[in-house]
Amino acid sequence: MTQHQGAFLNQHHGAFLNKDGTTHFALWAPDARTVALELGKGDLVHNLYKDHDGWYKATIECAAGTAYRYLINNELHVPDPAARRQLDDVHGWSCVVDQAYPWKTVTWHGRPWHEAIIYELHVGALGGFSKVEEMLPTLAELGITAIELMPLNEFPGERNWGYDGVLLFAPESSYGTPEQLKSLIDSAHALDMMVIVDVVYNHFGPDGNYLGQYAKHFFRTDIKTGWGDAIDFRQQPVRDFFIENALMWILDYRVDGLRIDAAHAIKDKNFLLELSERVRGAVLPSRHVHLVLENEDNAASLLTNGFDAQWNDDGHNVLHHLLTNEHEGYYADFADSPTTKLARCLSEGFIYQGEYTPRGRLRGEISKDLPPTAFVLFLQNHDQVGNRAFGERLIQLADPDALKAAVGLLLLCPMIPLLFMGEEWGCKKPFLFFTDHHDDLAKAVCEGRRKEFESFAKFNDPEMREKIPNPNELATFTQSIPEQHDEEEHSEWREFYKGLIALRHTEIIPRLKGAKSAGVNILEDRALVASWMMGDGQLLRIYINLSIFPVHVTPSWNKARLIFSHQVLSAEYAQGILTPGSILVCIEEDARATEEDITIESLEEPAFALATS
Structure with missing residues (x-):
């Protein structure tokens, strides 16, 4: 038996097609008096039998493609919460699925984490699975090594961010079929590109979740979240439900990693540890599988216990403040001494490592001993754009030169970079919060959305x-x-990103394993130099000036090779001046050089030439 088969046979939730033409159905419904299975949209009804653990099960002759649903207590019709495909949105019929697929990339084992250059995208906004598949060669040509798909689970209606999902095992039907999703993943692997799926294990959406009506212990009433009662991870069937979902993505869809949304909202941290352990145990040691957290708690301990990295919201927030001067909401925690905070981010990962924030929250754990690759850095993502009232992107909020300097930092520092769809060509269209709810729920969602901004002066x-x-x-x-047009500005931005990504491939990634901070020196307000000892013993230095004033520096470029600069004029460069909105990146071939050894003349021709005017 292979590891894959073993993991498959240990799954409990859902409908599983057997080789003999039968299908095994299992529903955890401990509070139901009776459960019946309806097949073929009402043509056949089978009673399921309850065991002592609250499971209703039956093995019935049933082919792939058969529609089915459950009848609870002879009165409530519900879809399978673990359906692998849904035919009629979240309230309707589920479908038996044959998970077999003729994979072309049979030898694919993934890529190491330090090679990740991530591109986050929303499948629905880009036209569905097939349309995203068509985009892959363009992303590969840009240099992207991983696409991150915002949540794919079935949600109510035809459009949604994805974070209102209620049927976590079923790919959203408006995006395409399970086979089309597998084709997308297969094509990505053929282009040497990883696929990461964003999963939501901390809550269900407000429409279409019937679990509480026949399995009330799926939730706990003593802990409330922003989405209602917390999920009760003390129950093993509940833990299995989500872990089996993770295994489905990893084993059946062959994705290369998962991004766990809002892990801080999962109060039982042992569940996260069990999830990582079972995922790691289900794949061969030769396969690269990556687990990434979003976690406002900055729980560094999880990054040494099965998880590869965490989205570094601290890094985003301080850079956003430095680029825009916005200081309301969560940016208030980063508006005081932002240069010092950026310095700590670049040298230690998290900014808050157990201190109180200005808004009065104790936050974080010590992260300075973690490698830079334990942090995913970004300037934009679905949250930080879409959670704005009008969905503006940074290109509309920041000085273009300062923004380009920040992009240089993002793509050439040793943290793992993430881009948000469209930013690489200077997209100015907003990314808004969108749903497809109706009646009273639609009204409540709209009112709640607008109420979120009451505390902002503008609103x-x-x-x-x-x-x-x-x-x-x-x-x-x-x-x-x-929507991209063949405009000169779009081409300019794309070439800028493409050049930086190419430099990351040639200059950063080969040296990234074993890299660690060599300290950060603050030059002036909003200007600093950050250094990292790379895995090959060479020293990476990044000088950046996000202020509106020129900054004088003592160059430290002995035997250095300038690999990138933006907004640094040759005459000022020779005088050791960083102009406003500038960045300069170099690699010291001999990291043992001292400040006294430094001479400007030792610089070689940079990969990106200095401006001459």
């Missing part, structure tokens, strides 16, 4: 809040579709 006026797009209007979704 103190109720009339201004009314201008915030209604998430349920179709136009809110269509405005969020990134």
